[in-house]
Amino acid sequence: MSSALCLSSLVRRVGRGRLPSCSTILQQQQQQQQQQRQQQRQQLRHGHQVRVIITRDLPEGQMRGVYAGEVHDVAAGYARNYLVPQKYAVYATPRNFDRCGLVDPAVAAREEAAAASMLEVVVDENDDEVDEDLRAADVLRSYLRNKSVRIIRNVDPNVPVMCHPGHVDSRNLREKLSRQLKIDLEEHEKIHIRNEPVVGLEERGEGELMQLLMEMDGGDKRIPTRMEEGGEEIDADRESQSDAVADVDGGDAKDCDVKVKQIGDYVAKITLRGGYVVPLKFSVVRR
Numbered sequence: 001m002s003s004a005l006c007l008s009s010l011v012r013r014v015g016r017g018r019l020p021s022c023s024t025i026l027q028q029q030q031q032q033q034q035q036q037r038q039q040q041r042q043q044l045r046h047g048h049q050v051r052v053i054i055t056r057d058l059p060e061g062q063m064r065g066v067y068a069g070e071v072h073d074v075a076a077g078y079a080r081n082y083l084v085p086q087k088y089a090v091y092a093t094p095r096n097f098d099r100c101g102l103v104d105p106a107v108a109a110r111e112e113a114a115a116a117s118m119l120e121v122v123v124d125e126n127d128d129e130v131d132e133d134l135r136a137a138d139v140l141r142s143y144l145r146n147k148s149v150r151i152i153r154n155v156d157p158n159v160p161v162m163c164h165p166g167h168v169d170s171r172n173l174r175e176k177l178s179r180q181l182k183i184d185l186e187e188h189e190k191i192h193i194r195n196e197p198v199v200g201l202e203e204r205g206e207g208e209l210m211q212l213l214m215e216m217d218g219g220d221k222r223i224p225t226r227m228e229e230g231g232e233e234i235d236a237d238r239e240s241q242s243d244a245v246a247d248v249d250g251g252d253a254k255d256c257d258v259k260v261k262q263i264g265d266y267v268a269k270i271t272l273r274g275g276y277v278v279p280l281k282f283s284v285v286r287r
Helices: 003-014 022-047 076-083 094-100 105-122 132-144 170-180 206-216 238-244
Strands: 049-054 071-075 089-091 148-153 190-193 264-271 277-286
Touching: 049 076, 049 094, 071 076, 076 089, 089 094, 105 132, 132 277, 148 170, 170 190, 170 277, 206 264, 206 277
Parallel strands: 148 277
Antiparallel strands: 049 071, 049 089, 190 264, 264 277
């Protein structure tokens, strides 16, 4: 654009054909700079986020799809001015994770990576006969060994040990695995729930949990795993392993229809590809 056109445009904007003074131009520039600084501060304020643990389901009109027991990144001001004072959330600190009985997803992800790295060392990468399905089961079993899914439910005022309304089923467990522990099961990987509470679940070893899972099928078969609790590798032949795995083409391939309505600690089994089984501990607690 030519200087003449710029000057003409400026004259039309100012009116009466008079150009603005230098002080007026300087003042306008300062105002523009101040507005830009304010916008930058607002962007930084809105961009600063903190991690919180949701302790109660949020009311309608707030964040959608956010439920108690989940970890989310939210705006710092939203947490400071609303979520924490109204007791809808607490800051995601190690102490608060312990108080809520939850596992930090970030820590869980690091542990999963460490477990996978450990198995890479144990298993010879050049072994062409390594069972990838078995390795995947070992990784998941190691990852879930010291973890439990926590599900909160309302209870019947007259019967405080029973959920009312609602229940807990395999679909709820699948969702909580994804939200709490960042484990997304595939469609062919099924969850089957033992419908009776387990007393002293946290004190039970992996062998006892496996025995409970086998009792669900009415059998006494040993569920195969490459790693024992002592860390030694099992040298089992393929025939015995194929005899011990669950029949994924039979009843275990069907969706679980068990609905838990009683407060307590439970165990479920995750059936993976190849029929390998992994125990999953979960607790149904009153709101």
